[in-house]
Structures are given as structure tokens and as C-alpha cells.
Amino acid sequence: MSKGLIGVLTIGQSPRTDVTPSFEKILGEEIKLIERGALDRLKMEDMQLISPDLTEQTYISRLRNGEAVKIGKQRLLPLLQRELTELEMNVEVVMMLCTGDFPTLNATKPIIYPDQILTHTVQAISPTGILGLIIPLEEQRETLIEKWATCNLTLITEVASPYEKSDVKGAAERLQQHGADLIVLDCMGYNEHHKKMAIVGSGLPVILPRTLTARIALEYIEK
Incomplete structure (x- = not known):
């Protein structure tokens, strides 16, 4: 029986199979992780739409195929908000899978910000x-x-x-x-x-x- 549900929100694509084993080792088998990614709904041919320009903050994350991707913050935020809104409906708390700051995100559940x-x-x-x-x-x-x-x-x-x-x-x-x-x-x-x-x-x-x-x-x- 699960002791809790934790959401994992990445700025790239889920699942983050490169990260969740680290979480599972610490959290144990009784805590379930539910993953979402800001880029989950983007097709590969659309990835250029989130590329940063010279004026905005740049992030880097991972796609589900293992490739790294650079992301502009202003393009990222609405995608991240959409996935967060759906994710928090099914979990008790959300872990942000990024050390960047996201003060404009709106949430109804606690968010654990690594930064x-x-x-x-x-x-x-x-x-x-x-x-x-x-x-x-x-x-x-x-x-x-x-x-x-x-x-x-x-x-x-x-x-x-x-x-x-x-x-x-x-x-x-x-x-x-x-x-x-x-x-x-x-x-x-x-x-x-x-x-x-x-x-x-x-x-x-x-x-x-x-x-x-x-x-x-x-x-x-x-x-």
C-alpha cells in the first residue's frame, strides 16, 4: 500500500529514468512517484519552438530519448504551468526537477523547489x-x-x-x-x-x- 504520492515535474520530458532511481532509493517502495514534463506534449519537430533567444534565461534538461535540450524560460513557463496544474490534482506534494527559480507558477499543493x-x-x-x-x-x-x-x-x-x-x-x-x-x-x-x-x-x-x-x-x- 502506498504511503504517499509525490509528483515529479521536469522542465524536459518525462519519464526521467536518469533521475527517479535516485529518488526511489531514498523514498522507498511505499511512496509512489507520478511524473510530468513541460515538454511531454511537444513533438520532436516542434522542439525549436522552445529554444532560447539571446535575451532570455536558458535552462537545460533531458528528453525521453536521452538527448539534452536547451529551453528558453519565457517559452517554458506556460508549458510548465499546464503540466503542474494537472499533476497536482493527483499528488500530495510536487518536487520540481530543476534548480532554477519559478516564482510565477501557481499551485494548490506544496512545491518543493531545489533552488x-x-x-x-x-x-x-x-x-x-x-x-x-x-x-x-x-x-x-x-x-x-x-x-x-x-x-x-x-x-x-x-x-x-x-x-x-x-x-x-x-x-x-x-x-x-x-x-x-x-x-x-x-x-x-x-x-x-x-x-x-x-x-x-x-x-x-x-x-x-x-x-x-x-x-x-x-x-x-x-x-
Whole structure:
């Protein structure tokens, strides 16, 4: 018998078979996941419609065929809202599968936002010092630095995508060499192997958003 229903809302396409095993390991078999994706109803030939232009914030996610896709935020929001509205009718709480911020989304059920969990966690355990960020895309650098600026930490960044072959270990090593005290893998696409490589490369504590978010969800829904 299920102990609870958690919605998983990705900005790409569901199912996110690259992520949900991490959730299931933490949540256990008695909690059921129901997935939706902002791009679920788009055909491959229509994917160019959500490509970012030079003036808007860029996100990256995964299609169900395993390919990565770049998404413009303004094109994403109405698609995300449509899927959220339907998803929350069938679940108790929704986990956002993105570390971006989405303050304009309207919801009737609680939404667990990884970006808020990350920033508050870092502030709690490392109120001063140097924070190293590993991020998926070069074009996200300025936006993510602005997001993390509220933590009043010195920020240094390296780029290593979780969706293609990249040197996460080397990125983490460079962050350590530049004085980082803590590393955050700032994307839900990073997995436990990426975290291990970052630890090996840096010898520093590394925060993985997907497992942190799942543990918060379990704390909320477990009765």
C-alpha cells in the first residue's frame, strides 16, 4: 500500500529514468512517484519552438530519448504551468526537477523547489567562505552567480554538463585550487557518480541537489 504520492515535474520530458532511481532509493517502495514534463506534449519537430533567444534565461534538461535540450524560460513557463496544474490534482506534494527559480507558477499543493533548498542549506552550513559551483552551461554562469549572490559568499564557477561527457572531476579540482570550501553541483541532472568524481577531484564536501531534495520530500510526506 502506498504511503504517499509525490509528483515529479521536469522542465524536459518525462519519464526521467536518469533521475527517479535516485529518488526511489531514498523514498522507498511505499511512496509512489507520478511524473510530468513541460515538454511531454511537444513533438520532436516542434522542439525549436522552445529554444532560447539571446535575451532570455536558458535552462537545460533531458528528453525521453536521452538527448539534452536547451529551453528558453519565457517559452517554458506556460508549458510548465499546464503540466503542474494537472499533476497536482493527483499528488500530495510536487518536487520540481530543476534548480532554477519559478516564482510565477501557481499551485494548490506544496512545491518543493531545489533552488531554495540549496541556497538555505548552504547558508546554514557555510555562512562564510568560498562556494564552488559546477554548472551545466556557460550561458548560465551570470544568472546563477546572481542567484547565489544572496548568500553573501564568494563564488567561483566551473562548467561541466551532466548531460554529455564532461570533466566534473577536473572542474572540482580547479574549484579547490581556487580556494573553494564547499561545492554545489547546481543542476538536478548531476547524479551520484558526478558527486563521487567531484569529491575525488577536490577532497571537499559536495552537495548533490537530487538526493538533498528527495530527503526533504521524504521528511515532508512520511507519516
